Amino acid sequence: MANDSKIVPVPVLRRMPAYLSFVKTLQKQGEKYVSSTRIAEYMEIDATQVTKDLSHTGISGKTRVGYEVDNFVEILDDFLGFNKMNNAFLVGAGSLGGALLQDKGLRNFGLNIQKAFDVDKSKIGTKINDVEIFHIDQFRGMPTECNVAIGIITVPADCAQAVADLMVAWGIKAIWNFTPARIKVPAHIAVQNSTIYTNLAILFNKLHGQE
Ligand SMILES: NC(=O)c1ccc[n+]([C@@H]2O[C@H](COP(=O)([O-])OP(=O)(O)OC[C@H]3O[C@@H](n4cnc5c(N)ncnc54)[C@H](O)[C@@H]3O)[C@@H](O)[C@H]2O)c1
Structure with missing residues (x-):
């Protein structure tokens, strides 16, 4: 569920573009789902940190399969303000x-x-x-x-x-x-x-x- 507060801690915002870039790479490779564990391994941080960070965005994952890649990219791009000029x-x-x-x-x-x-x-x-x-x-x-x-x-x-x-x-x-x-x-x-x-x-x- 999305966090109601619009103020997102700066360290979280600093990590998010790297999540987005990683998942966009997976998207280009045709992958459909990505788990928080996989993002965490790439980032070399704890998976709970990834889940906690993403809770600010409203992205929700499915048990066992994780986040749907296209949806992840769309929501995070939007959340970070990258898709609006x-x-x-x-x-x-x-x-x-x-x-x-x-x-x-x-x-x-x-x-x-x-x-x-x-x-x-x-x-x-x-x-x-x-x-x-x-x-x-x-x-x-x-x-x-x-x-x-x-x-x-x-x-x-x-x-x-x-x-x-x-x-x-x-x-x-x-x-x-x-x-x-x-x-x-x-x-x-x-x-x-x-x-x-x-x-x-x-x-x-x-x-x-x-x-
Ligand atoms: N943040 C960084 O990573 C980073 C990297 C490089 C440079 N800098 C900083 O960026 C600034 C610019 O560096 P640069 O190497 O491009 O310098 P520069 O001398 O090449 O460019 C500065 C430009 O500002 C113009 N200028 C001067 N006074 C002005 C004013 N009052 N109004 C409008 N334009 C004016 C100059 O004519 C010039 O074109 C410096 O403060 C520098 O320390 C920061």
């Missing part, structure tokens, strides 16, 4: 911003970067992967006009707060912040900070911890 604006079309604009995979996860913004005159009016780059001065009014609630920040860290303030002032409701700056926003704005460098520090620590 969310439009976003990206600010800072530099090397990281450009790479995100090039990444066609984001659309598979429900994120469509509709427009990009920058201050570099040589970039204004150009396109990366069909996404036009506008001057940041044109940002105001655009989120409401284009029905865009998500802002992606890929500017140098010292400009991140000013960009976040601009986004909030013009109706952005959720910010995906790739800069190392810790931006301050009103409590109703959702912020997710993402950095590959933290993962690198963890990897280095694991590597050198074994020496």
Whole structure:
């Protein structure tokens, strides 16, 4: 049975895309059912953890056979919001911003970067992967006009707060912040900070911890 609360613990949400990816692989191989034990073995975690995590989604399995693969993929895609397109604006079309604009995979996860913004005159009016780059001065009014609630920040860290303030002032409701700056926003704005460098520090620590 689905858990009534819509707030799902972050560690659960971090595991779910891996469950989905695994079951999608099985789907491609033509498998019809998957058990929580099989998912647990793949994830190297306890099967009760898998069942508990999936109870948030409303997916129900059958005794002995497990979860029906097609149904699992459909429900989890829906639960994670990957099958509904969310439009976003990206600010800072530099090397990281450009790479995100090039990444066609984001659309598979429900994120469509509709427009990009920058201050570099040589970039204004150009396109990366069909996404036009506008001057940041044109940002105001655009989120409401284009029905865009998500802002992606890929500017140098010292400009991140000013960009976040601009986004909030013009109706952005959720910010995906790739800069190392810790931006301050009103409590109703959702912020997710993402950095590959933290993962690198963890990897280095694991590597050198074994020496
Ligand atoms: N999260 C991660 O894993 C990760 C990885 C790489 C870089 N970063 C961070 O991402 C940010 C961008 O890095 P990069 O290597 O792409 O830098 P970059 O210099 O290549 O790109 C930055 C872009 O922002 C533009 N810009 C500067 N000020 C602006 C403003 N006020 N408004 C709009 N655009 C503005 C610049 O013209 C440039 O195009 C940095 O903060 C960096 O630390 C994070």
